[in-house]
Structure formats: structure tokens, C-alpha cells
Amino acid sequence: MNAHATKQGGGGAGLLSLLARIRPALNFITALAVTFLGLLAITFFIGRVIPIDPVISVVGERAPREVYEAARKAMGLDKPLIEQFLIYLWQVLHGDLGYSLLTSHPVLEDIKRVVPATFELATVATILGVLTGVPAGVIAAVKAGRWPDHIIRVLGLIGYSVPVFWLGLMGLLLFYGKLGWVSGPGRLDIFYDGVVPQVTGMILIDSLLAGDWGIFKNAVSHIILPAAMLGYYSLAYISRMTRSFMIEQLGQEYITTARVKGMSERRVIWKHALGNVMVPLITVIALSYAALLEGSVLTETVFAWPGLGFYITTALMSADMSAVLGGTIVVGMVFVGLNLFSDFLYRFFDPRAKL
Numbered sequence: 257m258n259a260h261a262t263k264q265g266g267g268g269a270g271l272l273s274l275l276a277r278i279r280p281a282l283n284f285i286t287a288l289a290v291t292f293l294g295l296l297a298i299t300f301f302i303g304r305v306i307p308i309d310p311v312i313s314v315v316g317e318r319a320p321r322e323v324y325e326a327a328r329k330a331m332g333l334d335k336p337l338i339e340q341f342l343i344y345l346w347q348v349l350h351g352d353l354g355y356s357l358l359t360s361h362p363v364l365e366d367i368k369r370v371v372p373a374t375f376e377l378a379t380v381a382t383i384l385g386v387l388t389g390v391p392a393g394v395i396a397a398v399k400a401g402r403w404p405d406h407i408i409r410v411l412g413l414i415g416y417s418v419p420v421f422w423l424g425l426m427g428l429l430l431f432y433g434k435l436g437w438v439s440g441p442g443r444l445d446i447f448y449d450g451v452v453p454q455v456t457g458m459i460l461i462d463s464l465l466a467g468d469w470g471i472f473k474n475a476v477s478h479i480i481l482p483a484a485m486l487g488y489y490s491l492a493y494i495s496r497m498t499r500s501f502m503i504e505q506l507g508q509e510y511i512t513t514a515r516v517k518g519m520s521e522r523r524v525i526w527k528h529a530l531g532n533v534m535v536p537l538i539t540v541i542a543l544s545y546a547a548l549l550e551g552s553v554l555t556e557t558v559f560a561w562p563g564l565g566f567y568i569t570t571a572l573m574s575a576d577m578s579a580v581l582g583g584t585i586v587v588g589m590v591f592v593g594l595n596l597f598s599d600f601l602y603r604f605f606d607p608r609a610k611l
Contacts, residue, residue, distance in 0.1 A: 295588040300341050308575045354578030363582035372457025374563035378548040380483040385490025393498025415492030424485050424558035439477040441560035482559040490544045497540045501533040542598030546591045
């Protein structure tokens with residue numbers, strides 16, 4: 257009897273131990289499911305209440321009433337909103353985002369076609385933002401209260417304050433229209449379209465894989481201006497956060513100890529202080545990258561960049577709500593995914609976060 261009870265007790269303890277180990281994974285899956293459901297619901301109901309009638313986009317404004325009602329019924333818009341949402345949720349869970357009215361293609365296929373352009377633009381912009389923003393933030397922290405700090409903070413403030421579409425238009429006017437230093441809107445000159453085989457969908461990479469340096473240079477001349485505009489916004493955010501982190505670290509005792517021991521100032525700042533800043537800075541960079549992915553709508557519109565933002569904007573102007581909803585859901589999922597990825601990196605690089 258005692259042996260049997262002991263065996264049962266041991267089995268119960270093992271079950272509790274297993275539950276304790278998998279609880280973080282269960283919490284993660286639950287949070288992800290709730291976030292996805294909330295994102296889907298908010299996107300869907302906002303798409304239904306905005307004053308745009310997708311039926312008119314299909315049948316036209318002068319269509320007879322009976323034709324309008326038939327099209328509305330065929331699109332499922334005659335059903336209650338809750339029922340429409342449940343139908344849409346079931347379709348999304350099965351990978352069906354509907355059909356685009358503009359292209360007559362499945363929305364998911366359209367998104368697969370345009371997403372590489374957005375990733376390419378946001379990635380180059382983030383690289384520019386990191387390469388300039390991190391050193392600028394370090395210099396501002398080291399020179400806190402002096403003229404380099406003031407200049408960097410003013411430039412960051414301008415990056416936050418100036419509307420990105422205005423900055424893009426001015427950049428086109430100056431560097432393309434007046435000086436001719438860069439190419440105009442689009443990803444490539446028209447006579448280069450379709451020359452390089454699509455492997456990744458990102459022209460810079462595909463042209464390198466094909467060994468076509470002429471197309472690579474042309475792609476660089478097209479992407480550099482919109483990437484610089486987005487990178488300036490990223491620089492403003494990254495430099496401000498880097499400055500804040502560095503000022504906190506430069507006041508720590510280990511920095512004073514390193515200086516007393518005779519360590520060079522360059523090593524103290526760029527190795528020790530910046531090394532400890534890199535853990536939270538990873539999260540900042542990941543969030544900045546996510547913001548560029550979702551916030552590049554106006555930049556893509558100004559530069560006629562055929563990415564996801566331009567696709568959503570065009571669909572919205574044409575009342576193509578399936579495309580708008582599908583694109584918005586993808587943007588939200590990417591943002592959530594990058595947040596989760598930054599959290600993983602934070603735990604990986606900072607042992608204290610694992611406790």
C-alpha cells in the first residue's frame with residue numbers, strides 16, 4: 257500500500273514538474289494566439305466600418321439595385337458582422353486571405369510578390385540607421401551637454417518631427433530632379449525589368465547572385481534615397497536610445513574602475529560601456545526594423561516602390577478591402593514576430609533574463 261502510494265505520489269510530482277517546464281511555452285502560445293485573434297478582429301471590424309463600399313468597386317456606381325444586392329450577397333456582406341468575422345477567421349486559418357479586386361489574384365499570392373521589396377527597403381534603411389545612429393548616440397553621450405551632443409539631438413529631433421512624405425518629396429526634388437545624383441522612383445529602370453531571375457525577390461541580392469553588376473548598380477541608385485529617408489527616421493530613434501543607455505553606463509562604478517586602472521578611454525567607451533549597452537540596444541534595433549516595415553507606406557507611395565505599403569495604399573484607394581485586410585494582417589504578424597524575436601535575442605545575450 258505504501259509502495260503504491262509512493263508510486264502515485266512520484267507520478268504526480270513528475271506531472272507537476274512537466275507542467276512547470278512547459279508552462280512558459282504554453283503561456284507563449286496562448287499570448288501569441290490571443291494577439292493574433294485581437295489583431296484579426298480589430299483589423300476586420302475597422303475594415304467593415306470605414307465609409308468605403310467594396311460592392312460599388314465591383315459593380316460600379318450606376319449598377320441597378322438588384323445587381324448591387326446580388327453582388328453584396330455573393331460577397332457575404334448581407335450577413336451579420338459577427339458571422340462575417342467568423343467566416344473570415346476560418347478562411348485566414350486555412351491560408352485564404354480572399355481575392356484582390358484589382359489583380360484578380362489571391363491576396364496571399366500578391367503579398368508574397370510585393371513583400372520582398374518592402375523587406376529589402378526596410379533592411380537597407382535599418383543598416384544605415386544602425387551604422388550612423390549607434391556611433392552618433394555614443395558620441396552624444398560622451399560629449400553630453402557640449403556642442404556635438406546638441407547637434408546630434410537637434411538632428412534627431414528633426415528626424416522625428418518632419419513628415420516622412422515631405423522629406424521624400426524634397427529628397428526627390430533635390431537629389432534626383434536638381435542634382436541627378438540618384439535614380440528616380442521605382443526599383444529599377446524600366447529596361448532592366450525582368451532581366452535578372454527572381455530567387456529571393458530582392459533585386460540587390462538577385463543581381464549579385466546572377467553576377468550582373470550593371471543591374472546591381474542601378475538598383476543601388478534607386479534604393480539609396482528612399483532607404484536614406486527611412487534610415488534617417490531610424491537614426492533619430494536609435495541615436496536617442498543609445499545616448500540614454502550610454503549615459504547610464506558611463507556613470508557606473510566599473511567605468512570609473514577601468515579608468516583608474518589606466519585603460520584607454522577608447523576601450524572604456526567602445527568595448528566596455530557599449531558592450532553592456534548592446535543587450536537592450538538589440539531590442540531597440542529590432543523594434544526600429546519592425547516600425548520601418550509597417551511604417552514605410554508613405555515612403556513607398558512617394559517613391560512608387562512596389563512593396564507591401566504601396567500595395568495596401570493602392571488597394572485602399574480602390575476599395576479593395578480583401579487586399580487591405582490581408583496586407584494589414586501580414587504587417588501586424590511581422591511586427592509581433594519581430595517583437596518575439598527581439599525578446600528571444602534579449603534572453604540569449606543577457607543571462608540574467610533567463611532567471
